[in-house]
Amino acid sequence: MITPFRSARLRSVNRPALLALTGAGLFLASLDAYVVVTALLPMLTSVHIAVNRPEQATPIITGFLLGYLAVMPIAGGLSDRFGRIRVFAACLTLFAFGSFLTASAPSLSQLVTGRLLQGAGGGALVPAVLALAADLYPAGDRSPVLGAVSALQEIGSVLGPLWGGLVTASSFGWTWIFWLNIPAAAVIIWALWPEVRSRREERRPTSLDWVGALLATAGLALLTLALYAANPEQSPVGAGFIWQAPLSVLCFALFIWYERRTSHPLINVRRFRDSSFSGSALTNAIAGAGLMVGLVYIPVLANAVFSMNASGSALLLVRLMLGIPVGALLGGWLAYRLRSYRVVAALGLVLAAIGFLMLSGWNEGSLKPHLIGPLTLADGELFLTGLGLGMEIAPVSAALLDAVGEAERGAGASFLIVMRLVGMLVGFSLVAGFGLWEFHRATAHLLPPLPGLNLDFATQFALYTLKVKQAIFDEYHLIFRVTAIALLVGAAVAAATLRPLARPRWQ
């Protein structure tokens, strides 16, 4: 929970400069959340992993998310104890170290370790910066600042794939996505150094809920392992699913039990009884999963069947990403005008579901036909998907923040990010495993022709390639359709649970 300090001294420092510097660090880390989606293929190749073993790319994505989620609950408390800026600088250093490991990785294990540390360093920045913003600004002025920090995190994560695609396609290659983090982090830490060294920051002993954090992290880590299909030919989930999944459920059950008893819980679990709170948390997670599917599978699809390079697939994804901020603004405005969170959130999710349903009809010619001028139908479909995913952000976030009230707003903002990431992690893990499993099932009897055996090898091979492409399309159609269904469920949850806007209190 973030409780601002009433420190007059800290407020006397250059607030915008401090916020800008820490915000820049946060932005840097959030860029890297999904930066890999357009760089996966060259990353795999440089650690000697074959393209027909794409399941091995899953930990490159889930590793970061897991690291991010593991530290978020404790980072706020750590910054209470050791000082916001110190914790910020330490975590940014960890992020830079993770970037170094990733960029220099000779093996998949180092690559994943690097991503995990990047996530851990980057994830800790979110509560540290939110708490710093809460320290720097008095209660009345705080909301827009907290909003801006959260928005920075969102914008960074959405721009990441574009950034990654452009760097990967450039002559520098994918490693520079990560090399560049090191000087950038160094400059930020250098600029903050006087603040890091000064003893000006107020510190206070806080009781950190280590047990709760450990249980939650163990539960998530076990769930991620259980869902990781290392061998999708045999099983859509991990080999240890049988024992990992129940153990993960046990960890979560223990977490809830413990949180109800401890005096300083990470999260007030009693809030889940409030249907508006739990409904918005669930909706947010489902929307996160939907966004992740789009972020990962549109570039991969572009690469695998439309033969686009990293920048081409990033530019295709931009169509979806452009929709998100437009949708976010529209959603906020509509919710205010209609004075309803549930209608706007449900509408956004239904639009996103329609978008995914349209994507699930794509085939090899889908990028070609022009609608108006240079715009194609595919552009519109991608934009609509992003627009819908953007529209739900404001009403769902606002409903959750309304439910927690002013005193817990910082914690609420962190919790929103946590739920979104949990949705991304779990949703992506599920979709990745089942998608590949389905692909292997569909191609189980599709043998590639062998040179020399068939006289018309070229024809046979062309036919084989066509069939493989079709199987890839079928896999994606299934993934997009399942995502659409999940988003419709999210829409139903939002429509049933979100409370209307609180009446404005005139002061």
Place this chain on the structure above:
Amino acid sequence: MRPGSPPRVLAAGLALAMTISACGPQPPDGATLLKQSSQRMLQLKGFHFQMQINGFTGPGEPVQSAQGDAHPPDLHAKVILKEGAVLLEVEVIFNADKIYLKSFTGGWQQLTAAQVAQFFDARLLFDQQAGLFAAMRDTTSPSRGNSEKVNGHDAFPVEGTLQGPRMHQLLPLIREQGTYHATYWIETPSNNLWRARVTGNLFDASQAATIVFDFSNHDHPVSVSPPPLG
């Protein structure tokens, strides 16, 4: 404790260590090591291997790496091939003179010898006459270096030269014309070969490449069975 005792103990220990090292069995010379290790490796009931090719390989040489278990001539390996800028993984089984391939999709299919020769006949790597272990005996001017740690084992490096035609037998894509530099890391007294490295302009007259073999699980029985087809 009496004063002066620690230096005395130290001196005694030092003397003892020197005696042991002076009286300990001297490792054999390079040629003997190669011969003994070659014999040992050819008689193993099975082993695990990993092969990695680095440097210039050119478009004609698609194999990047291979790893698996072998009891020559039977073996089961995963092979990574380079196709343009991407890597592809296939699985091969050599069992009782039959060859099976599991490619990008679908199950196992049987290949003819002519088909496998077109891409990678992994049996040749460990063949009794043409393979790597036989080539150890054909390595000329061997010289032994000091013990080094290789994959956690103390082994003596033995350097020598291998002629092009000999390497060409082992991997037909290697140029017959060159002379290559070979290093073998051999553990004593087991004579286990832990690593072998061949460098030189293997696949192109002017560009260098390296092949590294790593071995483990020496003499762990390996039995390769034919896979279900389809």
